[in-house]
Amino acid sequence: MANELEEALERHYWEDELYGARERKLKALEKGEGTDCVFVVGRDDSEVEEFYGNKFDLRAASEYFEVLFRSPLTPPGPIRVKHVEPRIFRMVIEFAHCHKLFKHPANLEEAVLLARSADEFLMTELDIVCKTCISVFLKVDQVWKIYEMNNLCHLVAKSCQEFLCNKTLACLNHPTFLEIKTDTLISFLACGGKMNINSEADLVQACLNLANTKNSDDEKRLLIRSALPHLRLLTLDEGQISALSDFLTDEEKSFLVFKKQPKLSPLFPTGPSAPERICQIKTSRCGVKTFTLRPDPKPLRLRETLQTENRMEVGDQECFTISFEASKFMVIRGFDIFCKMNDPPKTVFIDLTDDQNFLYLDSYAKCFAYDKNLDVSIKVRSCDLKFSGAKLSLAPTTLRPFVTNSWVHFNLNVLVPEGGTFEMSVTLKESCYYRFDKPLNVVETEIPKWNDPDSLKLFKNIKFSDLFFNTDDKLIEAPRHQSLTVVRKLYYTLI
Incomplete structure (x- = not known):
């Protein structure tokens, strides 16, 4: 831990050739040589320590000391500091004079105390060092308590918020989350940053x-x-x-x-007014990235859903497979699966002669049992060619209305190492209808249109397969594998 902290802080300090000058200055401070002020530090008068300082250095390092030494209200003689522990004030004095900590915080408690002092004494350069110290020591089981106890200290609160945004799910699922106060929850939700x-x-x-x-x-x-x-x-x-x-x-x-x-909207242009307590922000703060394998199909009007060229019957045990090679370490957090189409209605009790501009698929019946018609299996192959895989029967976490253009989201938490191969197979357990689009050269031409260049660099050697069981119960490839893809998006984070 000490070595990690040393490496993390080194970039914030001056060049190494100044180290000797810093040490000589520190020794002079400890002896009181060339100093013009003294601080008496400690909560109890019987256990105080004296620290010498130079007003010029202190005023240059902090607006707080600038005001302190210029104010006519500051009494002459030693300055009494009761609210800071001597071991913490020693670090403040060292940094103000030498721009370096000769003794780093030993644990999270000291890092937080130093951050509180840096915040109080308005030492901006020390802020950066304190944030680094806190990021090294802070853990999931500590963050909510530290955040709640130091919510009025901007520096500590900001460090905790950054940690919570990076490890959001782990922190929300930890038992300590259930012990926080409502004010702490509101402060976290209001921070506005991207979250994992x-x-x-x-x-x-x-x-x-x-x-x-x-x-x-x-x-x-x-x-x-x-x-x-x-x-x-x-x-x-x-x-x-x-x-x-x-x-x-x-x-x-x-x-x-x-x-x-x-x-x-076309029917009710104005709509109801926005209630006071409903947040109007429409952008997601989700820190998880997405990779689109198939965009949302164009909504069909009711008459179009009845046309055979827009639907295809998919047989029982048909299997759709997607695989790729990861160019960086990533965690696959989840995926979306397109919903099947409803069976063609035998009778339609609606006048189809009208244009029906706003009559889309939502006029169909809704269902929330989509998870019952598929199985998912996951395989990950690392560089040493070892496979780890599992067959999953997953329930959706996003219960969307079961209509032709909708999908369901499944959570996942699978690590894919750099250079490793991820393979996911979706097997249907019943015969059903799916949307059918014209044949596409998905990998070469379509996926680059649907994703940004940075995402494309992460997913290499993307392959689609559409398999089905023949009469001998052997999987063979179907000729329409580029025309029918049930996987909508992958959700991932880089590590």
Whole structure:
């Protein structure tokens, strides 16, 4: 740990040839040579330490000391400092005079105390060193307590927020999260940074988990209502928002329904006014990156869904496979699977002569049992050619309405090493219909259009396969594998 901290801090210091001058200056300070002020430090008058300083260096290092030594209200003689421990003030004096810590914080407690002092004494350069120290020592099981106890110290709070944003899911799922106060939750939600989450639904669920620790329904409601202005509900779908339905007013529900049904906009141009407690931010703060394997198909009008050229029957046990080679270490956090189409209706009780500009797939029945018609298997091959794999029967975490253009999201947590190969197979357990698009040269021409250049560099040797079992129960490749892809997106983070 000490070596790691040394390496992390070294870039913040002056060049090595100044080290000798710093040491000589430090020795002079300890002896009181060439100094013109003295600090008496310690909470108890019986256990104090004296520290010598030079007003010129101190005023140059901090606006706090500039005001202190210029103010006519500052009494002459030794300056009494009761609220800082001597071991911490020693680091402050060293850095103010030498721009280097000769003795680093030994643990998280000392790093936080030093950060609080740097914040109080307005020492900007020391801020950078303190943030580095905290980032080295801070752990998941400590961050909520440190954040709650130091929320008024900007430097410590900012360091904790950065840690929470980088390790959001781990921190939200740790038992210490259920012990925090409502004010701490609100402060975290309001920080506004990108977070390592799958979607805003993770934050909604965390708020519900914390609310369930309260003793009364009134306390639960107060917590959720306090968090509501900081939850970006407009980035979620109806199924995810429904988890909060018991805590929303009728006005808020109507507004969210309108916002999640854009086809209603031509009919109701103005729409309901935005409720005060609904966050209007529409951009996701999800830090997880996405890689698109197939974009969302164009919505079909009702008459188009009845046309045979837009649908294809997929047989039982048909298997769709996607594989790629990772150019960097990454964690696959999840994936989206397109929903199957509903069976063709035998009778349509609607006049199809009208243009039906706003009548899309949502007029079909809705279902939330999509997970019952597929199995997923995952294999990862590392550079030493060792495979690790598992067959998964997953339930979706994003319950979207079961319509032709919708999809479901599945959480995953699979490490793919640099140079390793990831392979995912989706096997259907029932015969069903899927959207059919014209044949595409997906890998060579389409995927580069759907993803940014940086993402394309991470995924190499992408391969699609469409397999099915023949009469001998052997998997063979289907000729339409470039025309029908059930995997919509992969979600990943780099490590």
